[in-house]
Amino acid sequence: MVEAKRTPLYEEHLSAKAKLIDFGGWEMPVQYAGVIDEHHAVRTKAGLFDVSHMGEVDVRGEEALAFVQMLITNDAGKLEDGKILYSPMCYPNGGIVDDLLVYRYDPQHFFLVVNASNTDKDYAWMLEQAKNFKVVVENVSDKYAQLALQGPLSESILQRITKVNLAQIKYYSFTHGQIDGVECLISRTGYTGEDGFEIYFSPEYGRQLWRKILEAGASDGVQPIGLGARDTLRFEARLPLYGNELGAEITPLEAGLGIFVKLDKAEFIGKEVLQAQKEQGVPRKLVGLEMIERGIARSHYPLQKDGQEIGFVTSGSFSPTLNKNIALGLIRAELAVQGEILDVMIRGKAVKAKIIPSLFYKRG
Structure with a gap:
């Protein structure tokens, strides 16, 4: 049995009484106070994530x-x-x-x-792929720990412990500077649908920065957030998860990521197939689903129409923000029509769901 890897913040998670699970070979916190409480904290205030496993x-x-x-x-x-x-x-x-x-x-x-x-x-x-290029490609994962501070109060909280002018870091931009005296790469990115920052630094400073950020945001109600709320937050904002919406058998066009596929640029791996798929139309589409009968659609549950299997659920859960059960599903393209009623097969029982717009939440 392979021993699970641990981030530099493992002891902090234990002291915070986090519930730990195996995630991709890492022992990670799934929740602290509870998924729904943590979810709302990020949507309304700010939450701190240990993402050092990236x-x-x-x-x-x-x-x-x-x-x-x-x-x-x-x-x-x-x-x-x-x-x-x-x-x-x-x-x-x-x-x-x-x-x-x-x-x-x-x-x-x-x-x-x-x-x-x-x-x-x-x-x-x-x-x-690098064999044909004059490049050096190095896995530097062991040289970095990573924290994500996410939520509408992220900037004001982080600004208290850094001289870097965070307001000048635009969305999807990055800079270098010190946070609490520690050299960091600071980027305005995240995986929650909220404003926030992802911070990269040497692993030895993990516990220092974790404690300092929680201390800096204590008066604003900042709290540690586990993988459970990370999943519901990204899911509401329609941010894909590998193994669910993305995989070796799913193309970016099927997953609704066509905006990130630039067919007008020079050659890239997969271009020929994606060009043909764009011209001929995708065979499957990712759709949003709202449960109209009682039940939660879980990942990989079959989806049916008139007794015929037409696809599967990629992600599904109770949405704390919308207060309803929703899902994403990959189905035959011709059936991806707003308002269409489908059956989610939950333990062999057909439970009705309706196709709705798949961007469930957008801040502002």
């Missing part, structure tokens, strides 16, 4: 830009220094290896942030 890959060299362009579906050529790009990364068949954030320092230096459970697989894939 993977980081450094790309350097004279052909770094060309390499990144080949690797991802989005257009890194339009990315300015100090800016960040979200993109799927595809196999030649158009299926998704992973989705990632691309940080651009300059045309010869990029910093890629990948999903925790995919880090080793992604790194191996990148090394294989």
Whole structure:
């Protein structure tokens, strides 16, 4: 049995009486005060996440830009220094290896942030593709811990312990500076649908920064947030999760990520298949669902129409913000019609759901 990995904040989670679970080979907090309470804290105030399990890959060299362009579906050529790009990364068949954030320092230096459970697989894939480019690709995950402070009060709380002018960091931009005397990469990004920051730093300072941020935000009700609320928050904002909305058998176009697929740029892995799919129409579409009968649609439950299986649930849960049971489902494209009634098969029983717009929550 492989021993689960732990972040530098493991002892802090224990002292906060977090409930811990295995997540992609990591022992991580799923909740502290409770998922719904934590969810509302992020939507209304601010919450602090330990996301030190995420993977980081450094790309350097004279052909770094060309390499990144080949690797991802989005257009890194339009990315300015100090800016960040979200993109799927595809196999030649158009299926998704992973989705990632691309940080651009300059045309010869990029910093890629990948999903925790995919880090080793992604790194191996990148090394294989790098053979044709003058680049050095390095897995630097062990050199970084990461915290995410998310919610409408994030900026005011973090500003109390840094001299960096956080208001000048625009959405999907990053800078370097000290927080409580610790050198950090600070980016205005997140995975909750709220404003916030993701902070990267040397793992030895993990407990110091965790405690300092909670202390700085104590008067505003900031609290630690587990993976349970992280999932309901990202789900309401229609932010995809690898293994649910994304996977090796799902293309970015099927997952509704066409805006991040730039077919007008030069060659990239999977372009030919995605171009054909765009021209011919996708066979499946991701749709929003609202349960109209009692029940919660869980990930991978079958979806049926008139007794015929037409797809499956990718994510589903009770929505604390909307106070109703909702889901996302990948179904046959011709049936993806607003107002259509489908059956969610919950333990063999058909439970009715209605197709609704899939962006369940948008701040402001």
